[in-house]
Amino acid sequence: MQQGASTGLTPGNRIQRFGAIIAVFWTLLVAYSLYWDHRQHQEDVLLLGKMQSQAFFEKDLLYRRWASRHGGVYVPVTESTQPNPYLSHIPERDITTPSGKRLTLMNPAYMTRQVFEMAQEYTGTGRGHITSLKPIRAENAPDLWEKGVLQTFERGVTEVGEIEHIDGKPYYRYMKSLFADKPCLKCHAPQGYHEGDVRGGLSVSVPLEPIYAMLAKEMRGVYINHAFIWLLGLGGIGFGTRRLGRMTTELYEQTVALEHEIVEREVAQEALQEQTIVLEEEIAERRQIEETVRLSEEKFSKSFDNAPIIMTISTFEEGRFLDVNKKFVELSGFSRQEAVGRASLELGWITPDQRQVLLTEFGEKGRTSGVELRLCSKDKKYITCRYYGELITVDGRQCLLSLAYDMTEQRAMEEQLRQAQKMEAIGQLAGGVAHDFNNVLTVIMGYCNLLQMDPTLDTHQRDEVEQIVASSEKAAQLTRGLLTFSRKEVMDFRLADLNGIVQHVQKFLARVIGEDIQLRTICNRPEITVRVDSAQIEQVLINLATNARDAMQMGGLLNIETNTLDVDDSFITTHGYGTPGRYACIAVSDSGCGMDEQTRKRIFEPFFTTKEQGKGTGLGMAIVYGIVKQHNGFITVYSEPGHGTTFRIYLPLSEGGQGPQEETGEPVVPDGGTETILVAEDEAGVRRLLDDILTQYGYQVILAEDGQEAVEKFMANRGKIHLVLMDIIMPRKSGQEAVAEIWRLQPDIKVCYASGYTADFIRNRGVDDGGIELVMKPVRPQELLWKVREILDR
DSSP, X not given: OXXXXXXXXXXXXXXXXXXXXHHHHHHHHHHHHHHHHXXXXXXXXXXXXXXXXXXXXXXXXXXXXXXXXXXXXXXXXXXXSOOOGGGTTSTTSEEEOTTOOEEEXXXXXXXXXXXXXXXXXXXXXXXXXXXXXXXXXXXXXXXXXXXXXXXXXXXXXXXXXXXXXXXXXXXXXEEEEEEOOGGGHHHHGGGTOOTTXXXXXXXXXXXXXXXXXXXXXXXXXXXXXXXXXXXXXXHHHHHHHHHHHXXXXXXXXXXXXXXXXXXXXXHHHHHXXXXXXXXXXXXXXHHHXXXXXXXXXXXXXXXXXXXXSEEEEEETTTOBEEEEOHHHHHHHOOOHHHHTTSBHHHHTSSOHHHHHHHHHHHHHHSEEEEEEXXXXXXXXXXXXXXXXXXXXXXXXXXXXEEEEEEOHHHHHHHHHHHHHHHHHHHHHHHHHHHXXXXXXXXXXXXXXXXXXXXXXOOHHHHHHHHHHHHXXXXXXXXXXHHTOOOOOOOOOOEEEEHHHHHHHHHHHHHHHHOTTEEEEEEESSSOOEEEEOHHHHHHHHHHHHHHHHHHOTTOEEEEEEEEEEEEOHHHHHHHSOOOSEEEEEEEEEEOSOOOOHHHHHTTTSTTOOOXXXXXXXXXXXXXXXXXXXXXXXXXXXXXXTTSOEEEEEEEEBOTTSOOOOOOOXXXXXXXXXXXXXEEEOSOHHHHHHHHHHHHHTTOEEEEESSHHHHHHHHHHTTTTOOEEEEESSOSSSOHXXXXXXXXXXXXXXXXXXXXXXXXXXXXXXXXXXXTOEEEEXXXXXXXXXXXXXXXXXX
């Protein structure tokens, strides 16, 4: 009651003040969340505008490159398409067909400008403009913004994008530089341009009003949600504060009434004692009181000394210890004799600043509760504690009862958690960087591999290409280092037959996968000797089989196949890891639901799982990865949704077996040809690589992105195609379905499948291998050329 009077607040008022503070904090938290959402939506506007602008730019640039590659195109002369006066120096600018139709040569810039005008006329969306600081036509002169951007291109900048207002409306304007190549010099050489010079740029303007409208609609929902959450929180805070304040007030009033009652009873007792007490009763009563005090002090002393937290009694003014408990002695390192009689500042137990904070809080509240302190032990180790203090009276002197709960271990665990979360975030960032960088390295290393196969290179040029390959491999190793998942279990490496390990674990796997899944093992070599921990390799197979079982809820086929395979530079270029040579390989294939590209990329991350909560820890595939890495091996995954999954584990052969060997000598490739080959591949990078390899060796290549387009292009070029190179699993129409239609059109056409699955697994998917050749991915240029030549020469 005295404490409440000294502060001028009743307990109920203090609860209300506390509730108001919480309400203010809640309001600030909701406001910050709303601000964050608003800022994210603003960033989304820039991102969407830039993506649309880049898409427009790449489309327009593709038109120009196509036209440039063919030296322009001939089009009929119309009122809107008149002969270009700037091409008058070209003798064949205007031609007449045998039927008498007049045609005129349209250069890339002319064509691009008409495409821009047509896009604006029919869609009314993005605006395009080809421009230059030295335009041939007045219509190509830059506006003020474009002129400034072109000037920055002269200083080395290659692209610029920002928000500008056109006719009072917001647009995202994007512009990228154009370089003069050999076909462009037909028109622009007279202007003084040389090959490789910056001669202008393509400008794209995308309206932002639709994006702003879409995001404004989303933000209205965000505002409503935040307002609802804010009001709901305020209601809860208000209800809790009123209820707690009412309970505290009632308790306070009951305490005051009890104190008054005690006072009244003491007065009545004194009056009764004055009338009835005798000397013997007074002596007995006093002895009883003394015994009660003694027992109370004994109980307090035992509780004080054996408490699991630090407890001390010290003078309030100087902080000099009067008593300390065992926990203090244990954690501080000071004995009871060293501590008692000395001040906490003198021992270095607490800093002057920390003591001043405590004294200030005692002056304001009369007590201290939940203050976090860093206390220093005798051996200069810091202890993080949560401190509580109460003022007590000892022998008529104001003293301080201090309690400190050791939070050092808790804080260390919290720091470990923060570190783990930080490392996870860094891992995600590193994964994104490594993925993008490896895309660049794949192109560099792939085409260097083609250059190494070029017999016309002299020794100096070949050395330069090898230096590029070596540097690219080092860069690839750096990116792989960002993603390394290291495990340090103790391994029992011994020479073992890989076939024997598979056969040993086969019976156990049959029980793991269940009766509705067929298990098949194929050993393609009589003996494959490896130096491994057999138990760990069995664990790998068990984890993969368990994963396959969960992917085949309606039953299916689990295939385990062993073999020895060559790992070459093409494999390393495609996957970004490995060492050339011969390896033992275990291929584990299932006919389950498969996985998409995003899931496949994260399959080996610790704690990542696609299973329901409680049905998977997310550690199974991470353990597989760690075991394979400790065996100096590597693992690949090939999967597509609805078409199953294949894991391939590569392990070094033992020294007594066929160990990894480096390739020597120059790559041997067969003679090229002039035949026409239809290539159907849905992966753009692989499609372009196949095109480059075959074209380089003289073949005529027709490309298709899926099975349906392959059938259409075969019909359009019927009688000209000599070989069909077909991926098996593609969108719209699979390779098997496309080949069936092509055979109906031309039964004797030669077909070669390309796939990342094993041959046995492909047969089990229903593809008849009779008379059909198979090229396994990743495709080595030499193997592809040999296979193509072999099939065509039959």
